[in-house]
Amino acid sequence: MNPANPVQTTTTGTRDRIVRATSRLLQRQGFEGTGIKQISREAQATLGSVYHFFPGGKQELAAEAIRHGDQEFADLLRAGLDSTDDPAEAITACTRLLAEALRDSDWQDGCPITTTALETVGRAPVIEQAVTEAFAHWRALVEEKLHGAGIALTDARELAATVINTLEGAELAAQVARSEEPLHLTGRHLARLIDTYR
Amino acid sequence: MNPANPVQTTTTGTRDRIVRATSRLLQRQGFEGTGIKQISREAQATLGSVYHFFPGGKQELAAEAIRHGDQEFADLLRAGLDSTDDPAEAITACTRLLAEALRDSDWQDGCPITTTALETVGRAPVIEQAVTEAFAHWRALVEEKLHGAGIALTDARELAATVINTLEGAELAAQVARSEEPLHLTGRHLARLIDTYR
DNA sequence: AGGCGACTAGAACGAACGCTCTATCCAGGG
DNA sequence: CCCTGGATAGAGCGTTCGTTCTAGTCGCCT
Numbered sequence: 208m209n210p211a212n213p214v215q216t217t218t219t220g221t222r223d224r225i226v227r228a229t230s231r232l233l234q235r236q237g238f239e240g241t242g243i244k245q246i247s248r249e250a251q252a253t254l255g256s257v258y259h260f261f262p263g264g265k266q267e268l269a270a271e272a273i274r275h276g277d278q279e280f281a282d283l284l285r286a287g288l289d290s291t292d293d294p295a296e297a298i299t300a301c302t303r304l305l306a307e308a309l310r311d312s313d314w315q316d317g318c319p320i321t322t323t324a325l326e327t328v329g330r331a332p333v334i335e336q337a338v339t340e341a342f343a344h345w346r347a348l349v350e351e352k353l354h355g356a357g358i359a360l361t362d363a364r365e366l367a368a369t370v371i372n373t374l375e376g377a378e379l380a381a382q383v384a385r386s387e388e389p390l391h392l393t394g395r396h397l398a399r400l401i402d403t404y405r
Numbered sequence: 406m407n408p409a410n411p412v413q414t415t416t417t418g419t420r421d422r423i424v425r426a427t428s429r430l431l432q433r434q435g436f437e438g439t440g441i442k443q444i445s446r447e448a449q450a451t452l453g454s455v456y457h458f459f460p461g462g463k464q465e466l467a468a469e470a471i472r473h474g475d476q477e478f479a480d481l482l483r484a485g486l487d488s489t490d491d492p493a494e495a496i497t498a499c500t501r502l503l504a505e506a507l508r509d510s511d512w513q514d515g516c517p518i519t520t521t522a523l524e525t526v527g528r529a530p531v532i533e534q535a536v537t538e539a540f541a542h543w544r545a546l547v548e549e550k551l552h553g554a555g556i557a558l559t560d561a562r563e564l565a566a567t568v569i570n571t572l573e574g575a576e577l578a579a580q581v582a583r584s585e586e587p588l589h590l591t592g593r594h595l596a597r598l599i600d601t602y603r
Numbered sequence: 604a605g606g607c608g609a610c611t612a613g614a615a616c617g618a619a620c621g622c623t624c625t626a627t628c629c630a631g632g633g
Numbered sequence: 634c635c636c637t638g639g640a641t642a643g644a645g646c647g648t649t650c651g652t653t654c655t656a657g658t659c660g661c662c663t
């Protein structure tokens with residue numbers, strides 16, 4: 208319990224496995240379609256462990272998994288945005304990364320939080336909070352890039368919101384159609400839109 | 406059974422109530438979150454009636470409900486698109502209608518098919534088929550409008566895809582944020598994008 | 604009048620759900 | 634050496650799930 212001590216590895220190991228497994232399952236089958244027992248099985252943990260770490264039950268666990276997905280998506284976004292100085296090119300780089308990840312997962316891994324967000328909107332405040340924060344987080348990353356490239360702050364903020372929303376929609380379309388095209392197309396259109404602001 | 410006869414009212418009444426109730430429930434709570442018993446309760450029908458009209462069970466029923474939602478959304482889209490000749494203005498009219506409908510339902514009724522689409526992608530072919538057709542249907546409506554307004558066919562087709570995808574993303578954002586703003590913002594950005602093609 | 608098919612009605616099935624509970628394990632401190 | 638408390642383990646609770654099944658009602662055709 209000494210805060211100076213390194214965290215014990217077994218504990219964080221189990222908790223972390225549970226969160227990761229939950230995040231992936233929510234991404235692929237949504238909140239209602241994922242059972243706690245399936246999570247514990249997939250995470251190689253027992254039911255007891257799950258409720259030990261998440262006494263708030265499924266909702267608390269899902270909220271934590273959403274935060275994990277938030278970070279995951281933010282990492283991909285950052286990788287795309289940092290790949291070039293040009294803001295329009297940077298967005299198309301993001302769509303390219305998203306398309307690759309989606310294809311490589313056999314069209315299974317779309318946005319890690321959208322399905323759960325839609326299922327629980329207006330009925331699970333703990334989860335909704337995590338979702339709201341994730342979207343704000345992603346918008347902030349894009350906004351910073353656009354503003355840093357010389358776009359006026361208000362324009363950058365508004366564009367960032369549309370960029371994130373459009374990426375969400377394109378990812379959904381790509382997943383349903385099992386095709387990278389909606390994402391690539393969206394990349395081109397977003398780049399064109401951004402270029403009208405310079 | 407004479408095809409010239411008017412359809413018997415009671416039969417279509419019950420079937421129709423079941424489809425409508427299913428459509429609304431899928432829109433609000435998704436596929437996994439909606440039970441057949443809840444549907445029969447809400448539709449004022451019995452379990453027997455549900456399985457009588459939809460022997461394929463939950464999936465067949467959901468597919469039919471998706472087709473219903475397809476028509477519903479298409480009607481709204483047409484209303485927006487027909488409200489003016491200018492294609493860019495027409496799209497913002499659509500975002501306005503969507504924002505109103507969402508607000509008036511207390512942020513409950515987003516896109517009627519997205520949640521179910523995400524939950525069942527890659528695991529319920531009957532539903533996926535209906536989803537694919539709905540998206541294609543909506544794209545076609547927008548494409549026709551854009552092409553009719555003088556935009557080249559290829560550009561119109563590509564733009565239509567992005568328009569639909571972006572509307573999906575904006576509706577999701579608006580629902581989560583309980584705000585009309587993402588939709589209005591998207592309307593302005595899409596209009597701007599479309600205007601670059603003229 | 605009789606029968607037939609469309610439709611309604613809901614009890615019952617096994618399986619799975621989220622969650623609670625008790626029992627056990629085990630490392631670190633007294 | 635035992636004690637303590639975090640962590641693991643899984644049986645079992647009551648409920649609901651999707652589906653099946655049998656029984657009954659009703660209107661229409663011959």
